Amino acid sequence: MQTGAENVRWDLTDLYPDEAALKQDLEQALAEAEAFARTYHGRIGSLEAEELAEALRRYEAILDRLGRAYTYAYLHWSTNTEDPARGALLQHVRERYTQASQQLLFLELEWAAVEPERARQLMETEALRPYRHYLELQQRLRPHLLSEPEEKILAEKRVTGRDAWTRFFDELLGSLRFELNGQLLTEQEVLAKLYDPDREVRRQAALAFTEGLKPRIRELTYIFNTVLADKASDDRLRGYRTWIESRNLANEVSDEMVEALIRAVTARYDLVARFYELKRRLLGLDELYDYDRYAPLKEAGTRYRWEEARQLVEEAYRAFHPRMGEIAAQFFERRWIDAAMTPGKRSGAFSHGAVPSAHPYILLNYTGTIRDVQTLAHELGHGVHQYLSRKQGILQADTPLTTAETASVFGEMLVFERLLAAEADPSNRLAMLMGKIDDTMATVFRQVAMNRFEDRMHNARRQQGELPTEAFCDFWIETQQDMFRGSVVLGDHYRYWWSYIPHFIHTPGYVYAYAFGELLVLALFARYRQEGPDFAERYLQLLEAGGSDWPHVLVGRLGVDLTDPQFWHEGLQAIEELIAQAEALAAQAMQDSQPMPARSG
Numbered sequence: 001m002q003t004g005a006e007n008v009r010w011d012l013t014d015l016y017p018d019e020a021a022l023k024q025d026l027e028q029a030l031a032e033a034e035a036f037a038r039t040y041h042g043r044i045g046s047l048e049a050e051e052l053a054e055a056l057r058r059y060e061a062i063l064d065r066l067g068r069a070y071t072y073a074y075l076h077w078s079t080n081t082e083d084p085a086r087g088a089l090l091q092h093v094r095e096r097y098t099q100a101s102q103q104l105l106f107l108e109l110e111w112a113a114v115e116p117e118r119a120r121q122l123m124e125t126e127a128l129r130p131y132r133h134y135l136e137l138q139q140r141l142r143p144h145l146l147s148e149p150e151e152k153i154l155a156e157k158r159v160t161g162r163d164a165w166t167r168f169f170d171e172l173l174g175s176l177r178f179e180l181n182g183q184l185l186t187e188q189e190v191l192a193k194l195y196d197p198d199r200e201v202r203r204q205a206a207l208a209f210t211e212g213l214k215p216r217i218r219e220l221t222y223i224f225n226t227v228l229a230d231k232a233s234d235d236r237l238r239g240y241r242t243w244i245e246s247r248n249l250a251n252e253v254s255d256e257m258v259e260a261l262i263r264a265v266t267a268r269y270d271l272v273a274r275f276y277e278l279k280r281r282l283l284g285l286d287e288l289y290d291y292d293r294y295a296p297l298k299e300a301g302t303r304y305r306w307e308e309a310r311q312l313v314e315e316a317y318r319a320f321h322p323r324m325g326e327i328a329a330q331f332f333e334r335r336w337i338d339a340a341m342t343p344g345k346r347s348g349a350f351s352h353g354a355v356p357s358a359h360p361y362i363l364l365n366y367t368g369t370i371r372d373v374q375t376l377a378h379e380l381g382h383g384v385h386q387y388l389s390r391k392q393g394i395l396q397a398d399t400p401l402t403t404a405e406t407a408s409v410f411g412e413m414l415v416f417e418r419l420l421a422a423e424a425d426p427s428n429r430l431a432m433l434m435g436k437i438d439d440t441m442a443t444v445f446r447q448v449a450m451n452r453f454e455d456r457m458h459n460a461r462r463q464q465g466e467l468p469t470e471a472f473c474d475f476w477i478e479t480q481q482d483m484f485r486g487s488v489v490l491g492d493h494y495r496y497w498w499s500y501i502p503h504f505i506h507t508p509g510y511v512y513a514y515a516f517g518e519l520l521v522l523a524l525f526a527r528y529r530q531e532g533p534d535f536a537e538r539y540l541q542l543l544e545a546g547g548s549d550w551p552h553v554l555v556g557r558l559g560v561d562l563t564d565p566q567f568w569h570e571g572l573q574a575i576e577e578l579i580a581q582a583e584a585l586a587a588q589a590m591q592d593s594q595p596m597p598a599r600s601g
Contacts, residue, residue, distance in 0.1 A: 004306035005366040009079075011335035015072040015358055019089060022069050026096050029065040033103035036062060044110035049125035056131050059107055060394050066100055067355040067394065069093050075338075075352060075361055081174035082344035087167070098159050102152045109151060111135065112142040133548050134395040140249065144238040154234075162230045169223050169505045174344055178212035180205055187212075187500065188347040188365045195294045195369060199285075206291035210493035213500060220499040221469045227505050228461040243458035247509030251400040252551055257562065258512060264568035265448040265515055269483050271572070272445050275437055275579050276487035282434065282586055288487065290494045294438055296370075297431035303368040306339065313377045316414040317384070321536040327384045331362060336383070339366040339376075348502075349375050351382035351408075356390040356397055370419075370435060374412050381411025389546030399547045401510060403555065405517025406524070407543055409443070413525050430585040437578050440518060444575065447514040449483040454504060454511065472498055519571025523560050526574065 016022040040047075040055050047055060073093040077086040111119070119139050123132045145151065177184040180193065181204065190212070193205030213220070231243065240246045248255050280288040282297055304312070310332050318325025331337050336359060349364045360383045366372050385407035389397045398404075416436050423429050456475040461467055473495040480490060503510040528535045538558055545554050552562040561567055 001303060001368060003303075003366055003368040005339040005341075005364075005368075008306060008337060008339040008366070009335070010075070010338040010361055010363075012072055012075060012361075014334075015068055015075075015354070022072050022089075022093075025065055026069045026093060029062055029069065030096060030100045030103075032058075032062045032065070033100040037103045037106065041106050042110070044107055045114050049122050049127040052122065053127040053131070055107070056128075056395070059104065062100070062104065063394050064355045064357050066097050068358060070097055071352060071354045071358070071361075075363070078346040078363055079338055079342065080344040081171050081346055087171065090167075094159055094163060098155055102155055105151050105155065106148055108138050108141075109145055109148050112138050112145050114139075130393065131395060133550070137252070144240065144246070144249075146237065150237075154237075162227060165223050165226050165230075166505055169220070170346065170502070172216060172219060172223075173500055173502070174346060176212050176216065178208045180208040186341075186343065186345075186347065188341070188345075191347075192367055192369070194291060195296060195371060197296055199292065199295065202291040202295060203289070206491070207493055210496050213496050217469055217496060217499060221467075221472065223505065224457070224472065224499070225461065225466050227508070228458060229466075231458070231508055232462045243462070244455070244509050247401075247507075251402040251513065253400070253402050253516075253562075257565075260565040261512060261516060261519075261568050262448060262451065264565075264572060265444060266452070266482075268572050268576075269445065269485055271576055271579060272441060272483055273485035273487040275441060275582075276484065278579070278583055278586060279434060279438075280487070282430075287489050289489045290491055293441075293488060297427075297434055302370060304370065304373050305368065306366060309366075309368075309373045309376050312373060312418065313380055313411075313415055316377070316418040317380070317411065319418070320414050321540055323540060324384055327387050328380050330359075330387075331380060331383055334359075336360065337362045337364065339364040341365050341367065349379050351379045351386060353382075353386035353389075353398060356392075356394050359390075360386040370432070371439075373419075374415060374439065377411045377415035378408040381408035384411070385543045385546075388540065388543045391544060392546040392548050396548045397546045400551060401507070401513035402516045403520070403551045405514055406520055406555075409517050409521040410524065410539075412439070413521060426585055427589050430582060430589055433578065433582045433585060437575075437582060440575055440578065443518040444515045444571075445483055447511040449479050450501070450503075451509075451512045451515075452479040452482070453498060454509065458508070519568055520555065520560065520562075522571040522574040523567070524555075524558060526570075527559055 016025070036055075036058055044052070044055070070093050073086075073090040077083075077090045080086055114122075116139065119135065122128055123135050128135065146154070173187055176187060178187070178190040179185075180190060185193075185208075187209075190205050190209050194202050196202050196205070235243060235246060238246070242255075244258070245255065248258050251258075276288055276293070279292075279295075283292065283295055285292065314325055314328050314332075317328045338361070345365065346363065347365065349362070351360050351362045353360050362379045362383050364372070364375060364379065366376070382404075385399070385404075386397070389399070391397075399406075416432075420429060420432055420436075423432060453475050456479065457467065457472060460471065460475070464471075476498040477490060477495050480494070484490070498504070524539070528539070535558070542554055542558060548554075555562055
């Protein structure tokens, strides 16, 4: 089906008109980094507030220039990972970026070495107010930083170490093709078949996906082992006690807060079983298999052309707050989105914040499903967040991962509520609601189950050494079975599905942030329903704040207490209420008509 997104390609000329301009800018950034080092190396600890503020302004300008070059190279490569020239450009930028970064390393190291009392006095000055939280975070890293020569060596070797393995993983997955009914499909295309109404299509797609992974499972296992060993080495050198501690520190949350989240979610795995039991009955199946998890109900198969999706999302955003609608419109009008399905394109979707002097870019693989509309809403949420937070400057624009998903999930909720409110038919409403809960199951419970898988593999790699493929498969299937509580039958083919998930390679420990964000948004959305327009204005202020303060402080201004262990139960209660609503709609549908027929296969 033609969706209208076939020619929706982003315009990267806002970053650079061509590669020659990029390389010239990159060399300029390197020269500026060298000049910066000559001026400030060895002096950071003795600078007064105004002098340090000036140094930070120069530092930001260099980072912005470097980030602009990296953004262009990465986005250019993302739309065709099979093109050697694009890969070579990305590698060139990474290497020069690392050289420049080595020149700049001293700033954060010397600041972290400043005695806490003097650091506190400086941070309280008006001159350093725009950088206070950034400086505060660097001070917290003090126990985990190495000497400058050691940090330089680690930074340089990373290019040919973990970063190289990450790129290899991405290019390997991007090059794979999966044979389904005589067609060779990309990863994104074959996984999209898991949402097909036809059960046999779903089953064959699942088997085809596994058959495509298995010939490369040796390489994938080796990549995982290498990245796990690299992280263990890094954690040991930096004095982190556990594999997750550095991620929690980067996420600006305590270990105790994360443990409370994990305990709360795993204690409610009964909700997973309850939901999938309902779905099994609605699909008319004797047993629900892993490839049935995302099966839509019959009425959920509506397709949306690109312009329809654009209108839906823009209107939902504008209804919440006019400013959000205006920003969202710019992504379409100014070609900040790449939505076409093309060979070699990176799978999935993302919003890249780029740098404050530019603007975010969004990558999608749009096929026209209602899920794709929600993905558009999700990534535009990120995009609006990144666009607004640019005012904080490059050092404080980005949020930690724990709150990075807030705007994206909130955007999804806005669009979903609009779609649901416009639907009068109870059967259609039920199908839509089940689809939404499907996503919530994946965002909260599946991500926490994946966190449990990560915990198993990181600890096992540190205790036992290099792990065989079967160990990864066992960890995966056991942690998945814990979540499903017998409500879903996991086939042997599903044992290998750990191997394609990029978060495990790109950002170890990432996945719990999805659950964090989803439960947080459920709490925020409840407050929005209560408060209306007043909430919308304060919500935009939250987005504009970016990473300029601690997450619990910023979110606390909206009436949410992240430090309360009971907080997570509020979000889980909201999920239970969604399931109860679906059960009530299902009972109504059963009363009004004959039971739904079983699917084919």
